[in-house]
Amino acid sequence: MNTYQVLVIGPRRGLVEVLRTRRIPFSVWQEKPSGGWPDAVQQVMAPLWKSPEKIRQIVRDALTDSCYTHIIAGTEAAIYPAAIARRLLGARRSETTTALRCRDKLEMKEYLCDFGVPMTKFMAESTATDATGVFDILGCPVVRKSRKASGGKTLQIIRRESDLVLQHGNRNILEKYVTAPEASIESFVNNGRIQFTNITDYHEKRYVNFVPAAFDTPLATAIQALNRKVIEALKIRWGITHLEVYLTNKGLLFGEIALRPPGGYIMNAIRHAWGFNPWEAFVAMELDEPFDFPDSPLAYAAVEVLHPGAGTVTAIRGETLVQSHPSVREFHLKTRPGDHIIRRESVGQDTGYLLHASESPAARLQLHNELKQQFAIEVI
Numbered sequence: 001m002n003t004y005q006v007l008v009i010g011p012r013r014g015l016v017e018v019l020r021t022r023r024i025p026f027s028v029w030q031e032k033p034s035g036g037w038p039d040a041v042q043q044v045m046a047p048l049w050k051s052p053e054k055i056r057q058i059v060r061d062a063l064t065d066s067c068y069t070h071i072i073a074g075t076e077a078a079i080y081p082a083a084i085a086r087r088l089l090g091a092r093r094s095e096t097t098t099a100l101r102c103r104d105k106l107e108m109k110e111y112l113c114d115f116g117v118p119m120t121k122f123m124a125e126s127t128a129t130d131a132t133g134v135f136d137i138l139g140c141p142v143v144r145k146s147r148k149a150s151g152g153k154t155l156q157i158i159r160r161e162s163d164l165v166l167q168h169g170n171r172n173i174l175e176k177y178v179t180a181p182e183a184s185i186e187s188f189v190n191n192g193r194i195q196f197t198n199i200t201d202y203h204e205k206r207y208v209n210f211v212p213a214a215f216d217t218p219l220a221t222a223i224q225a226l227n228r229k230v231i232e233a234l235k236i237r238w239g240i241t242h243l244e245v246y247l248t249n250k251g252l253l254f255g256e257i258a259l260r261p262p263g264g265y266i267m268n269a270i271r272h273a274w275g276f277n278p279w280e281a282f283v284a285m286e287l288d289e290p291f292d293f294p295d296s297p298l299a300y301a302a303v304e305v306l307h308p309g310a311g312t313v314t315a316i317r318g319e320t321l322v323q324s325h326p327s328v329r330e331f332h333l334k335t336r337p338g339d340h341i342i343r344r345e346s347v348g349q350d351t352g353y354l355l356h357a358s359e360s361p362a363a364r365l366q367l368h369n370e371l372k373q374q375f376a377i378e379v380i
Contacts, residue, residue: 004287007063007071009085010048010078010260011037014267014279022283027066029058029081042066048077050148055084063089072286073239077148079103079259092288098234102259105147106173108234112254115233117226119254120246125172131164134174143175153346180248181205182255183213185227186262186270187241188278188293190285194231196293198270199223200262203302206347208368211269211301214361219247226252240282242266265303265330265353272329272357273301299357300364304371306333306352310343311379318375322354327367330355341379351377 006019006026016037019026027042037043044062049055063085071091073082083099086092101108106124113119121138124147128134134142142164146154148171157177158164182202188195199220201213213220227243234257242262244255261267261282270278275298284291313335322331333352335341341351354371358364 004070005041005066005068007066007068007085007089007091009071009073009082010075012074012261012279015072015074015261015282018277018279018283027063027068029063029078031077048075048081050080052084055081056088059085059088070287072283073260076103076258076260092238092286094237094239095235098236099259101234102236102257103148105145105256107147108256109173109254112230112233115229117230117233117254118252120178121176123174125166125170125174126168128166128168128174131161131166134164134166135161138174138176141177143177144172145175147171147173153348178246178248178253180246180253182244182246183215183223184242184244184262184266185223186266186278187227187231187243188281188285188291189231189236189241190238190288192232192235192237194228195285195291196281197224197227198274200266200269203368206264206305206344207307208302208304209264209266209269210361210364211266211273211303212297214300214364222252226254230254230257238285238288240278240285264305264347265355268330268353268355269301269303272355273297273299299359300361301329301355301357302364302368303353303355304368305347305350306354306377307344307350308341308377308379310341313337313339313341313377314380315378316376317378318371322371322375325356325371327356327358328354329357335377 004024006024008026009029011028025041028037028040029044031048046058068089068091071082071086073079080099080103083094083096101111109122141157141159144156182205184200186198199213201210203210239259240261241257241259243257246253267278274294281291322328331354335351356367358367
């Protein structure tokens with residue numbers, strides 16, 4: 001008999017599909033109306049507030065009549081509301097301090113500095129006195145981003161002091177710009193122990209991810225060690241984590257960590273590369289269940305996020321070739337000739353994606369280069 005009752009805050013389709021398949025009753029709390037969850041026991045439409053009192057008020061007003069064994073956060077904004085709701089509703093508890101540190105980039109970095117985690121220089125914009133002082137400390141250019149945004153939203157690269165107009169009442173973090181290649185490591189965690197990891201190579205940042213990365217053993221070992229250090233320091237007990245890291249010539253630099261499934265279709269790539277459904281594994285971690293993870297990948301996947309830049313689509317070249325290619329596992333195109341494409345503001349914006357899998361890292365790279373030459377969305 002199924003004894004689970006799950007509340008999903010910030011629902012993701014892959015997550016909900018697993019709950020449906022397992023016939024686990026679920027409710028959803030989301031910010032915007034959606035017709036995608038008609039079988040939900042309860043649907044709550046309300047902001048995912050950052051204020052503890054506002055979160056408690058929504059829980060008291062809309063959710064206290066229900067009993068939940070587990071509350072799962074599917075998005076970045078849902079992490080902190082989920083931590084508070086778990087306490088109020090008697091579900092499996094997580095630390096609210098951990099949720100805060102995984103949600104707020106400034107608190108995250110200030111806290112991890114005390115554990116010796118290497119990272120680029122940073123400061124709260126609210127503490128800066130003038131633009132010249134910021135550039136003296138951080139160098140040029142300066143990166144500005146919201147402390148609680150994800151996916152590149154609000155990110156600015158500021159190259160001139162005159163362009164840095166300080167906003168002392170805001171919630172921004174300023175950082176030294178890093179030009180090094182980047183990667184991420186995805187971890188499935190339960191009872192404070194890492195059960196499985198995947199390292200993703202950001203082959204073309206924001207656009208092309210290789211899963212798993214084909215890094216040499218020393219680099220992969222160093223990424224794994226940094227990942228363990230951060231997860232232990234933050235006292236992350238369960239769920240899935242997504243840690244981003246800079247691969248500089250002088251060693252690794254911590255970027256940030258998210259306590260939720262990654263975007264950029266990395267979950268899809270994990271499925272094809274490792275041969276298991278990562279959404280099923282995510283649910284297992286959340287429900288405190290065992291999961292049989294593989295020891296080695298079955299294939300080497302590449303996922304390309306499609307966005308041609310702003311403009312009007314004039315042609316799509318090579319679509320039939322991609323659709324018929326034997327190594328292509330997923331291909332979804334959201335645009336047609338004549339459509340107007342807006343400028344890409346975050347990694348969540350795209351006009352589709354292409355995912356393929358090969359038997360070796362070398363074959364993956366070769367196929368990626370071939371398809372890049374043969375397929376294009378042309379705009380003017």
